[in-house]
Amino acid sequence: MSLNRLNAYKQTSVKTASQGRLIVMLYDEAIKQMDLAVKEMSAEKKKFDTIHNAISKTQDVITELMASLDFEKGGEIAQNLFNLYMYFNRQLVEANIQKDIEPIKEVRKFMGELREAWAAIENTQVNSNPGANPGVNIAG
Template sequence: MNYSQAANIYSQTKVRTSGRGQLIVMLYEEAVKQMGIAQEIMESPENRDPGNIEKTNKAILKTQEIITELMASLDFEKGGEIAQNLYSLYTFFNKELMTANIEKNVEKIKSVKTFMEQLHSAWKEIAKTTVVPEQPVRGLNITG
């Protein structure tokens, strides 16, 4: 097993064993990471290289997919006005990222990234204070 395979298995295990709040934190972390990749490439002198344009596009699209997943995870019944506000923010973020990708506008990426970093910090605090009930451990019935 190589490093990449081991890292992938570790990530899958982390996702399967995390609570809802921690999963949201992981989504924010990955979104911020992807925007950082896009920002770094766009600010580099070689940003017009076709390979870099493709990498930027992939990073932005991955961020948009994550934001769409965050939108889908909102519970409007329990979340009320907060869920509505987050939905509006996520919609705005996706539009800004689409424009940033089309226009190759790094300032729009920086702006969305700053907001996402703030939301990430808030969700980290929420995840720390939210107690996830542990699943009872059951023994195996080996007698049949």
């Protein structure tokens, strides 16, 4: 498949995805970038530009997750997620400055658990309304 076709497919996937699916896709991208950063940090010959870019992309995704929170509808859950995302960003800043793998692993673990929770919520919505466009309330 050509790169243009692949990009077109990705754009269509994003444009037609439910809110819940978009959240899961954001988590998937963050996890992918953290895995890349960990891999590069573990390599004998470290590519510091690749590490920095992967951590920065992860932080961009976390910022998008923060922006998606609806504090009016989500209340305490949205606030707790916001606080977690702030913590994740601080950990990633520290990891990037110190080139320390442990904060990335910690954030990766938590984001993996949150991703699974969002995927379960999305699947519940899809299964309860198989014909409808499943919209997950991203309030938290």
